Amino acid sequence: MGKWLIKNGTFLTMDEKRPMIKGSMVIEDDRIKELTNQNVIDESVFSEIVDGTGKLFMPGLVNTHNHAAMSLLRGIGDDLALQVWLQEKMWPNEAKFTAQDVKWGSLLSITEMIKSGTTSFVDMYDHMDEVAKAVEEAGMRARLTRGMIALGCNDAEQNAKLQEAVQFAKDWHLQANGRITVMMAPHSPYTCPPSFIEKVVAASAELDLPVHTHMSETAKEVEDNVKEYGLRPVMHLSKLGVFDRPCIIAHGVHLTDEEIDILCSKDVRISHNPGSNLKLASGIARVPELLKAGILVSLGTDGPASNNNLDMFEEMRLAALIHKGVSGDPTAVPATEALKMGTVYGAESIWLDQVGQLKEGYKADLIALDIEQSHLYPKSDYASHVIYSASGHDVTDVWVDGKRLMKNRELLTLDEEKIRFEAQSCYDRLMAT
Ligand SMILES: N[C@@H](CCSC[C@H]1O[C@@H](n2cnc3c(=O)[nH]cnc32)[C@H](O)[C@@H]1O)C(=O)O
Numbered sequence: 001m002g003k004w005l006i007k008n009g010t011f012l013t014m015d016e017k018r019p020m021i022k023g024s025m026v027i028e029d030d031r032i033k034e035l036t037n038q039n040v041i042d043e044s045v046f047s048e049i050v051d052g053t054g055k056l057f058m059p060g061l062v063n064t065h066n067h068a069a070m071s072l073l074r075g076i077g078d079d080l081a082l083q084v085w086l087q088e089k090m091w092p093n094e095a096k097f098t099a100q101d102v103k104w105g106s107l108l109s110i111t112e113m114i115k116s117g118t119t120s121f122v123d124m125y126d127h128m129d130e131v132a133k134a135v136e137e138a139g140m141r142a143r144l145t146r147g148m149i150a151l152g153c154n155d156a157e158q159n160a161k162l163q164e165a166v167q168f169a170k171d172w173h174l175q176a177n178g179r180i181t182v183m184m185a186p187h188s189p190y191t192c193p194p195s196f197i198e199k200v201v202a203a204s205a206e207l208d209l210p211v212h213t214h215m216s217e218t219a220k221e222v223e224d225n226v227k228e229y230g231l232r233p234v235m236h237l238s239k240l241g242v243f244d245r246p247c248i249i250a251h252g253v254h255l256t257d258e259e260i261d262i263l264c265s266k267d268v269r270i271s272h273n274p275g276s277n278l279k280l281a282s283g284i285a286r287v288p289e290l291l292k293a294g295i296l297v298s299l300g301t302d303g304p305a306s307n308n309n310l311d312m313f314e315e316m317r318l319a320a321l322i323h324k325g326v327s328g329d330p331t332a333v334p335a336t337e338a339l340k341m342g343t344v345y346g347a348e349s350i351w352l353d354q355v356g357q358l359k360e361g362y363k364a365d366l367i368a369l370d371i372e373q374s375h376l377y378p379k380s381d382y383a384s385h386v387i388y389s390a391s392g393h394d395v396t397d398v399w400v401d402g403k404r405l406m407k408n409r410e411l412l413t414l415d416e417e418k419i420r421f422e423a424q425s426c427y428d429r430l431m432a433t
């Protein structure tokens with residue numbers, strides 16, 4: 001990689017001090033070395049020069065909640081409520097998943113994520129060694145976690161799952177040149193008994209890792225939690241010590257003012273998944289109130305079987321649109337805020353250091369969009385165009401840690417055709433058994 005240059009580029013930096021720059025970017029190894037509106041005079045020192053004419057460069061998008069291998073179940077069980085979808089469609093099929101299924105399903109999702117401009121993602125699943133190997137090979141950045149469902153498991157089975165999660169953390173945290181980091185994940189309060197959640201919290205403290213879980217996704221979940229434990233999920237998890245750890249929860253759709261205050265005071269981050277919440281009819285998270293309270297809100301697609309794609313441009317657009325619609329206030333989530341949720345807040349909410357902005361000293365995780373297209377004209381406010389007009393299909397090039405993963409829409413680290421073929425074979429086998 002060495003030292004290389006992008007010239008004649010338009011840069012949407014997400015750096016509040018210099019939001020738009022027209023000019024050049026110098027990248028050295030994994031970092032942005034220089035970003036300037038001048039032309040770099042001496043080009044002879046660069047190993048590569050990328051002509052940025054007609055391209056918009058911006059930070060790679062951060063997807064803070066996913067179950068990548070569920071791409072194999074895309075199109076299976078649409079138009080159902082969460083509990084029915086999980087219990088009748090997902091879990092019976094997932095029970096048949098082998099390590100190979102997780103490998104090819106995750107790779108299929110990774111190709112889709114790179115092609116639509118995502119450079120970092122969170123994944124909660126099992127057979128996580130396969131996911132980590134796929135991330136390493138692809139060159140992406142990821143925060144990975146072995147999601148654990150403990151309900152219906154005896155003590156030995158519960159311990160085995162926890163052991164697997166601990167071992168995964170020991171094997172993979174800070175691997176792949178630091179691109180892979182790990183979290184500990186009890187799947188949810190409704191699939192993990194309190195004693196198990198406490199054990200996971202203890203393990204996360206011992207390993208010094210954050211906790212990730214699903215919480216308050218549906219009204220039914222909240223009601224059931226009250227019936228079972230006498231508390232709503234926030235107080236329940238709070239009592240179990242979950243929020244005494246660095247924590248990011250997925251969904252947080254059904255929250256009271258008091259719960260928002262508790263989450264804020266504990267610096268709990270929320271991964272907002274508007275596409276999945278709409279599709280499963282889970283409800284609409286109180287994002288304007290969460291942001292106003294000072295909670296770090298980022299965006300996730302959730303798994304590809306409840307979305308059903310992994311295009312973060314769509315997620316940013318939904319976040320900007322639905323909260324206007326339900327509140328009657330067009331300023332509820334402005335384009336700039338949706339853009340931050342997909343980049344700056346995304347990186348911060350999963351504890352990625354110096355990621356999410358194009359800024360000197362930051363990691364060179366960036367994407368390029370083809371802006372010589374009718375739907376991105378005229379050349380006016382690119383933050384607006386990215387949120388209200390663009391889609392993942394507009395992404396032409398992707399770099400992570402300064403390494404190019406896609407060039408003119410061609411993947412450089414992965415064999416897309418082979419991955420599609422293998423994923424289809426996995427699906428055919430799963431459906432035949
Ligand atoms: N199979 C593991 C759990 C893996 S965590 C990932 C789980 O989350 C499930 N999942 C996917 N999307 C959602 C969601 O929106 N809410 C709750 N669970 C989900 C998914 O079906 C999968 O079973 C075990 O038994 O321990």
Ligand SMILES: [Zn+2]
Pocket residue numbers: 065066067214250302303
């Ligand atoms: Zn999920």
